[in-house]
Amino acid sequence: MSTSAIPTLLGLHGAARRSLVAPGAIYAPLSLARAQVSSRATALGPDEASVQIFAADTPRFRGATRRLLREAQRTNEIADPLDFTAASWSVLSGGSGSAPVITPAFGGIPAPDGSFTATRLQLDKGAGTLSTDRSGLSRTTSLNAARFVWARTLSGTANVQIGTSSVTPAVQSVVDTTWRRFGNVDGGGVHRVMLLGGGSGNSDSADLLVWGASSEAGAPFPSSLILPPAGSPQSSTRGAELLSAALADLGIGEHGACTILWSGLFPNQTAGYVALLLQVDSGSNATRWYIDSRATDGLLRLLNSAGGLTNLSPHTAGIPFRLGLALDGTGRGAASMNGAAAAVQTGGPAAGLTTLRLGTTASGGNAAFAETTVLQVLPFALSDSALEAAVAALPA
Numbered sequence: 001m002s003t004s005a006i007p008t009l010l011g012l013h014g015a016a017r018r019s020l021v022a023p024g025a026i027y028a029p030l031s032l033a034r035a036q037v038s039s040r041a042t043a044l045g046p047d048e049a050s051v052q053i054f055a056a057d058t059p060r061f062r063g064a065t066r067r068l069l070r071e072a073q074r075t076n077e078i079a080d081p082l083d084f085t086a087a088s089w090s091v092l093s094g095g096s097g098s099a100p101v102i103t104p105a106f107g108g109i110p111a112p113d114g115s116f117t118a119t120r121l122q123l124d125k126g127a128g129t130l131s132t133d134r135s136g137l138s139r140t141t142s143l144n145a146a147r148f149v150w151a152r153t154l155s156g157t158a159n160v161q162i163g164t165s166s167v168t169p170a171v172q173s174v175v176d177t178t179w180r181r182f183g184n185v186d187g188g189g190v191h192r193v194m195l196l197g198g199g200s201g202n203s204d205s206a207d208l209l210v211w212g213a214s215s216e217a218g219a220p221f222p223s224s225l226i227l228p229p230a231g232s233p234q235s236s237t238r239g240a241e242l243l244s245a246a247l248a249d250l251g252i253g254e255h256g257a258c259t260i261l262w263s264g265l266f267p268n269q270t271a272g273y274v275a276l277l278l279q280v281d282s283g284s285n286a287t288r289w290y291i292d293s294r295a296t297d298g299l300l301r302l303l304n305s306a307g308g309l310t311n312l313s314p315h316t317a318g319i320p321f322r323l324g325l326a327l328d329g330t331g332r333g334a335a336s337m338n339g340a341a342a343a344v345q346t347g348g349p350a351a352g353l354t355t356l357r358l359g360t361t362a363s364g365g366n367a368a369f370a371e372t373t374v375l376q377v378l379p380f381a382l383s384d385s386a387l388e389a390a391v392a393a394l395p396a
Contacts, residue, residue: 004201017261018250021375024066026059029249030358030375037240039076040227042113043069047177051112051150051212051225060224060241060373069224072367073240074216076192076226077142080213080233081213082111084119084137090360092194095133096126102137110148111211112179117157118152118209119134123203125195147191148183150212150225151175158195158206165190169199175208183214183222205253209279221268223369223394240367243358247280249284256280256289256353257329259378259387262322263394264371269298269317275368278325285365287349288334290293290299291325292366302335304348314339320373320396324388331381339392342384 020030022121030308034041036056043060045052054060060069085104093099103120111118122179123135141147147163159172165188173182193210195203212225228236253260280286289304291316300312302325309362312335315321326334326342330365331350334342358375360369382390 016378016380017376018222018377020245020377021068021372023373024061026068030243030245032396033242033273036237038143038229038234039236039238040229041238042225042227044224050114053113053227053269054225065371065373067371068103068110068371068372070241070243071223073237073239074219074223074226075235075237075280076214077145077217077235078139078213078215079228079235081225082117082119084121084210084213089137089139089142092136092192095130095197096128097133097195098124098126098133098290100137106209108153109209111209113243118211119299121193121208122322123160123206123208124289125197125202127195127204131196131198132168133198133226134194134196138194139191139213141191141215143189144187144218145189145221146183146185146214146216146219148181148214148222149193150179150181151193151208151210152351153177154181154207154209156208158203158208159192159201160203160206160208161192161196162259164188165192167196169196169202172199175206181212181222181225185220187359209345211294215216219358220272221277234328237347240360240364242364245356247354248355250356250377252377253329254353255329255350256327257379257381259324259326259382259390260356261324261374261375261376261378261390261394263320263396265320266293266298266317266368266370268369274366275370276361277368277370278323278360280327280353281355281357281362282349282352283354283362285362287352288362289327289348290361291323291335293368300337302333302343302345304333304345306348308333308334308345308348310345312343313340316389322391322394323394324382324391326381326384326387334384334387336391339388342387
């Protein structure tokens with residue numbers, strides 16, 4: 001019997017297919033570890049406007065889709081992200097602008113995490129039209145950073161400059177009555193929440209709630225909000241998620257004959273760093289098959305430790321895609337993206353394989369910021385045509 005006939009007989013969701021990740025769920029033998037001794041990890045809630053807080057070594061499922069969130073290590077350098085008082089932030093006012101009115105622990109509306117820890121921030125730049133007519137808050141950060149904050153208005157909308165170091169009109173965020181995360185990535189070394197004149201569409205006043213400030217040094221994009229332990233202000237680091245499963249526990253031998261099916265997305269463009277998505281290895285990077293995203297342009301590639309390299313297609317940030325990898329146990333690997341014709345390599349590793357990893361190398365390197373909808377494994381290699389069909393049928 002050919003391997004291509006097996007999925008038809010069993011059904012694509014039959015006994016041979018092992019589910020490791022599904023929306024809102026992770027299944028053994030896939031394990032997850034995430035260190036966060038001095039921090040609390042978060043993820044966007046199912047309503048897309050709230051924040052859920054997670055203990056160490058627990059999976060995070062993000063947003064309405066409940067995809068499994070996997071992120072690299074990051075640090076929030078703001079030690080007191082819920083404190084917007086003058087003790088932590090400098091007051092900005094000038095020209096026709098007034099000093100902001102700051103009300104900590106505003107009790108009328110819950111913060112994104114359900115607590116009543118949001119700060120009311122009333123800004124009024126007056127009628128002035130110069131960039132020196134301003135009202136807001138400012139805080140020194142690392143020179144280059146991703147600076148963000150959760151914000152909403154008490155009523156109506158307001159155009160607010162958030163996260164940028166610029167003191168001239170720059171990127172304006174349109175804030176309304178729904179909690180959202182706003183910010184900017186730039187140099188300059190200052191986190192600001194302010195109104196100012198000198199640009200078109202700037203609001204003269206704004207009645208805001210703010211919560212959960214962050215500044216991630218050197219980051220090209222923000223990760224999920226990192227909070228310090230409750231009542232213990234400090235710079236807080238969330239460790240990377242480490243996800244792996246022993247091949248033996250999946251019924252796969254050391255030759256690695258298997259099919260891996262994955263769907264999900266990269267929420268941010270990966271250009272600028274290598275992001276590893278899937279890896280089958282010997283317990284180290286010396287012997288491995290893997291799929292990563294190329295640093296220069298986000299092109300997905302199938303590679304192996306014997307030197308094989310085959311290009312697939314680029315991904316687009318925030319757009320779901322599907323992947324499949326079939327290893328036949330004799331050194332042949334085939335990969336399909338979105339059900340396209342399988343790209344084939346021969347001469348790859350075919351012995352000593354022990355571990356499946358999601359999102360990192362064996363040493364924890366090239367860590368991906370990714371969301372997984374499904375991860376499924378079959379203990380045999382599908383034919384190229386069956387692989388293409390199985391990938392095309394995956395939920396995104």
